Amino acid sequence: MTVSDKRSVAWDAYAQGKPQRRTTNARGEKTWFNWTQHPDHGPGAELLSVEPGDVVLDLGCGGGGNLAHLASLGMRAVGVDLSAVQLAKAAGRWSGVAGMELHQVDALAFLARSEPFDAVYSVFGAAYFTDPRVLLPAVRDRLRPGGVFALSQYPAVEGCYGCQASFIPRGPGRDPAVVRRWDHPPGTWRELFRENGFTDVTANVLPAPDTGARRVGTLLVRGVRAAHP
Template sequence: MTDTAWETYSRQKPERRRTNAAGETTWFNWTQYADHGPGAEILGVTPGAKVLDLGCGKGGNIAHVAALGARATGIDLSLGQLRAAEQRWADAGVMLLRADAVRFLTGNTEQFDAIYSVFGAVWFADPHELLPAVRQRLRPGGVFAFSQRPAIEGCYGCQASYINRSEDEDPLVVKRWDYEPEQWMKLLHEHGFTTTTARVLAAPPGKRRVGTLLVSTRG
């Protein structure tokens, strides 16, 4: 991954709506579709819990976690994303840091009650490096959950992912890791996680759309 790629992505990423369909100013969304899918209940957040977002982007999900009373930390590689998050969620009580996920986890002694990634670092980091690092920072019994696009059939493991630029420029390339739900469960088990569920959430009815892979496990 390169900083240039994620700054380019930051400029393309739209701001979260001011309210969702229920009129709420903060909410949690695991999928790429508005007002669809489960929410923060997956994490079991309670007041005072320490929660870490790996790839927090512009901060919408981690701001909601903070609104639930958690001690919330979000990290991201993109300064553009973090500045947008700081501007919108300045009063949310969220700690925002510029950091690589693996380096942050391995260079830290802090323990978290929940760690999650929504189309974030889990998708774009080698799981053989990231998963043991997450396991070290997760309290016993804590929740680790992540979502991303499902793997394309036959395209598993490390893949190239493209971030488009202008018509006159070649796209930027980053690495991502794609697996079917069963393989994610196996990888998590190998790295000491338990009680794992992995499923593909169907897209909202209507147009032909891709679903969302959602994985949840415990340390």
């Protein structure tokens, strides 16, 4: 079994217990974009600076909620994920949304052969679990000049930086799967983006909402592909 196959199995097991996105959000919308792990919190799709007709790539699209929202706004929304279970959920839940494309493939493998995109993003997705020194140039090379790359994930624990172990639940009575993730403080993310051909870089931790039991914020990083990286 290859490394990619092992990761697919891990994420399939994780997807089995992950609930579907709510039917509507607090505003009554059937599709919406959410960068954080908190419902109805934080910015939306405007961070991607895209408009109808643009082509957008979701790295680690999971159940496809963000992807469906972009497609409903008139974008061609392409999603990749290692988990067949997640993609089946996405295909079933959003079958009536035109403009979505789903691919079961490793993010780096897809980027190596894909077309150019107007924006690329990852919400607690493949960017969290891929070495940024490998991922960032791969994304840059598939972004049109002026295109946005944005990612969100948990903020790093102070002092625990670089490649870390992440444990993925696999159900009762089973040991968790172990995958690698990459954690850095905001300043390091800004440096990494700039070193790899991105400008107008921002990296900040969005605090958790004032209400609710979960108090961990969300790291949000955004950069624009320079004309001449």
